[in-house]
Each structure stands twice: as C-alpha cells, then as structure tokens.
C-alpha cells in the first residue's frame with residue numbers, strides 16, 4: 152500500500168491474494184504494493200509463500216481469491232505471456248536459455264523483429280546493444296548462451312525481460328548462483344534499471360542484500376505479511392523477528408567433541424584420508440594435482456576456493472561418484488581402507504544439487520527420507536519395505552529436524568526449497584556414518600534454518616563424525632570449520648586454522664596469492680588465475696561450475 156500520501160498508483164499491486172494447496176494456505180490474504188522505480192525486497196522463512204506469490208504475479212499460477220493491479224488498473228494474468236504483455240518480467244533462479252542459441256536469438260525468441268517476413272537478427276542485435284548501453288548490461292549478442300559464465304547468462308535473462316519492455320522485474324534469489332563480485336555488478340545494474348522507472352522485486356534469503364540493495368521490504372511468514380519496512384529505517388534483527396518470530400542466537404563455535412575438552416582430536420587416526428590424489432579430465436588435463444589431507448573423527452574440515460578449483464572433482468572422488476575411467480593416482484581411504492566406487496556406504500553425502508542428486512521429485516517425502524536405507528531391518532516388513540515403518544521413521548525425522556510439510560506422503564517437490572534441503576540433511580546426518588561430506592548446506596535456506604543446520608553439523612562433530620564441508624560462504628566456513636583448506640587450480644594451496652582464517656587471508660589464498668610452506672605456489676599465470684585475480688579476493692564462487 153503506498154504510504155505518505157503518495158497519489159501515484161503503484162506499478163504493481165497484489166490485493167488480498169489467497170492461494171491454497173490442499174490443506175496448505177500458501178498465501179493468506181496478502182497485500183503487496185510495488186512502487187515505480189523501487190527495489191522491493193520480499194523475504195521470509197522457507198515455505199512462507201514467496202515463490203507462490205511471485206508465480207501469481209507472473210501469471211504462472213491463479214490465486215483462489217484476490218487480484219493484481221498494474222498502474223492502478225486490474226489485470227488478468229492467466230499465463231506468463233499475459234504477464235509479459237502487461238509489462239511484468241521474471242528472472243528465475245534456474246535460467247531458461249537455450250545453450251546452443253546466441254544471446255540475440257535467446258533474447259528475441261518469441262518476440263522476433265521481422266523485416267519483410269524474415270527474422271531481422273541485425274535489428275535485434277542493435278536493440279540489444281542499445282538496451283545494454285542504457286542499462287549498463289553489455290553482452291555480445293553473437294556469443295552462444297551455453298558458453299557464458301553464470302553471471303552473464305543472468306544478464307541475458309534480464310535483457311530478455313527488458314527487451315519485452317518489462318516495467319516490473321521479479322528476481323527470485325538472483326545471487327544464489329553468483330560470485331560476490333557478480334552479485335555486486337548485478338545490484339549496480341538493478342540500480343541503473345530502477346533509475347528509468349522500472350521496479351524490481353527481489354526475493355532473497357540474504358539479509359545483507361536486503362539491507363544494502365532495497366528501498367522497502369515486505370516480510371512473509373506462514374502465508375501472511377508480518378512486516379513492512381522502509382529499509383533505511385530497519386535493522387537485520389527487526390527483519391529476523393518478523394521472519395521467524397525471534398532473534399538469532401549469537402554465532403557459536405562448535406562444541407568440543409565428546410571426551411575432548413580442548414576440542415582438538417589431533418591424536419586420533421583419520422576417518423577420511425586423501426592421499427596424493429591426482430585426477431585428469433578426458434583430455435588428460437589435471438583437475439586435481441597431488442591433493443593430500445585428512446579429516447579426523449570429531450573434526451570439521453572446510454574446503455574453500457573459487458569455483459572450478461577442483462572442489463567438484465575432489466568431492467566426486469571422495470564420495471565414490473566420479474565416473475570410472477577418469478585417470479587418477481593416489482587414493483581415498485576410509486579408516487585406512489580404500490573408498491568404494493559407486494556410492495560409498497560409510498559416507499553420508501549432502502550434495503549442492505539437491506534436485507538432481509539428492510531427491511526424487513515424484514516420490515513422497517517419506518520415501519525420500521528413507522532412500523538408501525531399504526536394507527535396514529527396522530524398515531522391512533514381510534514383503535519388502537514396510538509402509539508403516541517408513542512413515543513412522545519419516546515422522547520421527549520430520550519432527551527431529553523441524554521439516555515443515557503438510558504430510559510425509561506428499562511428493563517432496565511440494566516442499567519449499569529450504570525444507571527439501573532439511574529433508575536431505577535429515578536423511579544423511581541420521582545415518583550415523585563415520586564420514587559426512589556436505590556441499591553448500593545452507594544455499595537457499597532461511598536464516599532460522601541456517602542456524603539450525605549449523606547446529607546439526609556441530610552436533611555431528613561433537614558425536615565424533617568426521618565432516619568435510621565445502622561452502623562458498625566464507626562466514627559459514629569460519630563459523631564451523633576447525634581447519635580450512637583452500638583450493639586453487641586443483642591443488643590445496645593453503646591450510647588455515649578456523650580461528651586464524653580471516654576473510655582477507657582466505658581471499659588471498661583463493662586467488663593463488665599465497666602458498667603454505669612446503670607446497671609449491673601455482674607456477675605460471677594461467678587464464679583462470681588471471682581471472683581469479685581480476686575477480687578479487689571476495690569472489691568465492693567463481694563461474695565455471
């Protein structure tokens with residue numbers, strides 16, 4: 152609702168929106184007004200109803216009741232095509248570009264300029280360059296979309312919306328896939344875009360972004376608006392209270408492992424040991440070079456690095472997932488024995504790609520929660536898995552890990568992103584394996600769940616599990632890890648104790664600027680090291696994954 156006697160109608164307004172999915176009220180009478188030329192943050196815990204509301208604004212879903220106004224006039228949004236026709240644009244978290252088409256072809260597809268009945272790609276290219284200049288969004292119209300780094304692909308998505316004359320641009324967690332450097336550039340672009348009167352709706356879990364980039368914020372909780380704020384007049388704590396109903400506790404270092412009052416399990420043998428590991432890609436280029444380290448029971452070892460520094464290959468090899476045939480030397484040992492190929496049962500694994508690698512979308516939450524446990528005697532009945540035992544186990548996990556779902560029988564795809572992530576963690580952490588490998592555990596999860604997930608990893612450590620934690624959030628690594636290994640160009644180039652790992656030291660190591668004594672610094676300046684240096688020390692994620 153416009154405040155302060157603003158007589159101008161909002162660019163877009165959602166009025167009394169209610170949307171149910173069976174018994175779940177995803178949106179419960181929501182009012183939201185987006186002013187012309189503002190960046191409006193929409194935040195809230197997982198499952199609060201943000202995506203549902205945005206999908207209604209973009210014509211992907213129809214509300215059960217309520218309506219949408221554009222510039223004060225009621226509009227019908229029965230499809231994205233209608234929403235686009237009304238000047239609404241959306242940049243999804245998963246980009247929808249055709250990798251084999253050029254930037255220009257991707258941008259104009261479905262809205263091609265024609266000349267005498269023929270698609271006029273030259274005119275499209277000129278228009279794209281003009282938009283690029285106006286909005287500071289330059290992209291070569293002739294380059295293939297599939298070859299572009301993630302940040303540039305996102306720019307193409309934004310250009311695509313602006314080409315269709317979007318006046319309200321919806322961005323769903325746009326920085327989840329970006330490096331900090333790319334994220335900063337994105338916010339510069341958004342500021343430029345709003346100067347022309349375009350409005351931006353920014354859905355995000357990152358409070359720092361909300362506080363630095365938005366003009367106003369709306370907080371949702373359990374389908375309702377629980378707070379409306381002018382950003383300059385609010386604080387992170389105020390937003391958190393509106394989001395989860397309480398403040399966050401102070402950051403805590405993990406408790407010492409059982410029986411280790413000083414918290415240093417140094418005397419124990421390694422639960423996981425990587426010994427002189429070298430992995431070559433199909434062309435014989437080393438992706439990992441002579442990587443050695445160990446993780447003891449009761450220890451969290453963090454992996455940092457600009458993406459593409461070998462983390463993917465390292466974790467795929469450690470978990471036994473790397474396809475056979477990739478030439479390797481050295482090995483991975485679990486309590487002294489070689490890791491098995493396929494899926495190593497002694498390792499719990501929480502992958503970054505939870506949709507592709509960790510869940511089966513069409514199966515129920517309960518089935519997903521017991522996946523891989525089908526041989527567990529407690530879950531078996533006379534003829535295979537016992538449905539009652541599976542449900543019971545699922546209910547226990549749902550309660551213990553505070554997963555919010557209407558029913559354990561619902562498909563896991565009906566859960567919000569953060570709740571799906573908690574389900575994967577619940578399954579993997581409850582296995583009680585000696586080793587846990589975790590990638591990006593809090594990507595896309597709300598601040599309350601982030602705190603909870605950090606607590607769960609600390610508990611695993613205290614219970615004597617060995618945890619290998621890969622994260623692009625340096626603050627997460629610093630909060631949790633006993634030691635942080637920094638990877639660069641397939642090598643471990645630095646090892647820092649958790650309490651001495653400042654962002655500056657980590658950042659410097661991530662660009663190859665330092666090396667631990669005894670390990671060779673990266674030799675020649677290569678293209679990727681130059682890029683990493685150019686991106687600067689804060690660039691944790693990189694673009695090549």
Ligand SMILES: Nc1ncnc2c1ncn2[C@@H]1O[C@H](COP(=O)(O)OP(=O)(O)OP(=O)(O)O)[C@@H](O)[C@H]1O
Pocket residue numbers: 172175176177195196197198199200201202203204556564565566567568569570595
């Ligand atoms: N297709 C669906 N079928 C059943 N329930 C659904 C469906 N889509 C969403 N929900 C439910 O509606 C509620 C709101 O979900 P929504 O995805 O809008 O939340 P969100 O705020 O975007 O969450 P997140 O931050 O985790 O992405 C959740 O309880 C979710 O489980």
